[in-house]
Amino acid sequence: MSEMLELYDQLEFQENPLYERIITDLVTKQYSIIDDFFNLEEVGKLRATLLQEYEEDNFKKAAIGNRVNEVIEKSVRGDFILWLNEADAGENEKIFFNKINPFISYLNKTCFLGILFKEFHYALYPTGTFYKRHLDTFQNDDRRKLSLVCYLNNEDWKPENGGELVIYKNEAGIDNPITIYPFPGRVVVFESQILEHEVKPVNTMRLSITGWLKTR
Ligand SMILES: O=C(O)CCC(=O)C(=O)O
């Protein structure tokens, strides 16, 4: 018994009930929805940074295909994106990384997923845009293990705005769609290589940070 305690100590971690819930969700259903992962004040700051970058014209039309083989295809996706660079993250972006990084370390300590790389981009879906059903490994990057989306919409976001994320769970050969509204502060994590998903057409501007946790 005391030997076991010593080994536990070597893992140097404090059990975190929220992270444990996310891990259980991922193991049992391949996705997890976490409301209020970011509080409204944090969402407001991240949204302000996103909008400022957009106004300064730093976003580009999102493409499909990998980075050396990009194709812009409006019939597949209509969002605009900007990659985040952690090395020169501003005050507000630090809020994001300071919350996401401990979760990644926890995953690595407890699940042995071997996450070595991460990449995140802001995304802005203008009115009328969508992202057709796809798998995130579609970007020719089979190192993508977990997809993570954080919604930065306004506090009064309504279901009628559209822009739902729909995750398709294949159960015994039958598509079981799960509809997820992009409420501010909500984070969705899912298995990049398993779950197809889409973003339904949006009736107003839709804001988020999307990213991937990757193995080598
Ligand atoms: O914004 C979302 O809900 C999902 C975005 C997405 O599927 C992607 O960028 O690959």
Ligand SMILES: [Fe+2]
């Ligand atoms: Fe996706």
